Amino acid sequence: PALLGVLANAGAYAMLQRSRAQAGEEENPMQESESCEETSVEETSTVGGQPSIAKNIAMCVVGGVLMGCWAPLSARSMAGAQGLSPYFSFLCFVCSCFVVGISILAAQQAGCSLIPRVGARTTLREYMALPPLLHGWGLLGGAIWAVGTMSNLVSGGPLGFALSYALGQTAPVVAVLWGLAWYREFNGAPRSAAVFLAFMFLFFFGAIALLCLGGM
Numbered sequence: 001p002a003l004l005g006v007l008a009n010a011g012a013y014a015m016l017q018r019s020r021a022q023a024g025e026e027e028n029p030m031q032e033s034e035s036c037e038e039t040s041v042e043e044t045s046t047v048g049g050q051p052s053i054a055k056n057i058a059m060c061v062v063g064g065v066l067m068g069c070w071a072p073l074s075a076r077s078m079a080g081a082q083g084l085s086p087y088f089s090f091l092c093f094v095c096s097c098f099v100v101g102i103s104i105l106a107a108q109q110a111g112c113s114l115i116p117r118v119g120a121r122t123t124l125r126e127y128m129a130l131p132p133l134l135h136g137w138g139l140l141g142g143a144i145w146a147v148g149t150m151s152n153l154v155s156g157g158p159l160g161f162a163l164s165y166a167l168g169q170t171a172p173v174v175a176v177l178w179g180l181a182w183y184r185e186f187n188g189a190p191r192s193a194a195v196f197l198a199f200m201f202l203f204f205f206g207a208i209a210l211l212c213l214g215g216m
Contacts, residue, residue: 001210002169005203009172012196016189023188059115074153075161086153094146166211173204 074093077084084092107114109121148168156164176197179185186193 001203001207002166005200005207006172008196008200008203009176012186012189012193012200015193015196016186019188019190019193055116071161071165075156078153078156078161086150086156090146090150090153093149163211163214167208170204170208173201176200 074089077089152168
């Protein structure tokens with residue numbers, strides 16, 4: 001059911017993007033016809049630097065496999081009498097994230113992009129010139145993520161690490177609720193997108209119920 005929920009979520013957002021694209025085409029038909037030649041030239045010049053759909057899918061698959069390896073590896077590190085505590089395991093995890101993150105960013109700044117760049121290169125001066133509020137939102141998001149990950153590790157003892165990790169993967173439900181209630185992402189979306197969202201909630205809640213029943 002959780003996989004079906006993920007697919008339903010992807011379908012809803014795909015319909016939302018398609019609806020927005022169609023609305024934009026209907027609002028600016030003359031501008032599109034006038035800039036058709038310019039767009040074709042730009043696409044020709046930039047298509048070589050953009051990853052293809054196959055590469056994007058491959059990156060998603062690799063990312064999913066790597067993320068899926070985290071739970072069994074962290075559980076193995078805490079197994080047995082000589083195992084790490086959840087807090088020390090989390091400390092090791094955070095240190096690894098810091099080292100890998102800095103390495104990837106440094107490689108991109110040096111022109112060796114292990115992961116495709118999603119924007120223009122930014123200098124440290126430009127980064128520090130951003131409003132403090134934006135940095136604060138980023139730090140707050142990181143703090144919330146850290147508390148959630150630590151709570152997941154601590155609850156793995158009494159609940160079992162498999163069940164604890166599986167329950168933690170229902171985060172897309174919270175993300176969609178933010179999109180619906182706060183960002184109003186689906187305002188004006190077609191009814192089919194709402195149907196897919198309803199199925200997503202149904203599948204995820206069904207998966208949570210089955211996990212809880214299986215863990216009893």
